[in-house]
Amino acid sequence: MKTKKLSDAIGITADALRHRLCLTGSYFGVVPTRLPNGWLDWPDDSLEQLKETRTKGSDQVTSLVTEATRNAQERSRLGVEARRKKAAQRAALSGAQS
Secondary structure, X not given: OOHHHHHHHHOOOHHHHHXXXXXXXXXXXXXXXXXXXXXXXXXXXXXXXXXHHHHHHHHHHHHHHHHHHHHHHHHHHHHHHHHHHHHHHHHHHHHHHO
């Protein structure tokens, strides 16, 4: 299966598919064969493999998203606290200079 055909079937761009392949060596566990002309030949059952990966990994993805959300909230909270602390320091300095 050609990269363009697979990417159209799963609703992403061919560049996104190739990008993920370059980063991880596979597209969520699906590994293509590189042809002598440099093109990628994806397995005919790529869609089935991706569906299996999705159902197996859905709990894992949910926990990763939850963890990422918590981390973002914590970074946001720490950022707010840091800005408040700096504002208090500036206020103290400007009060001391008066």
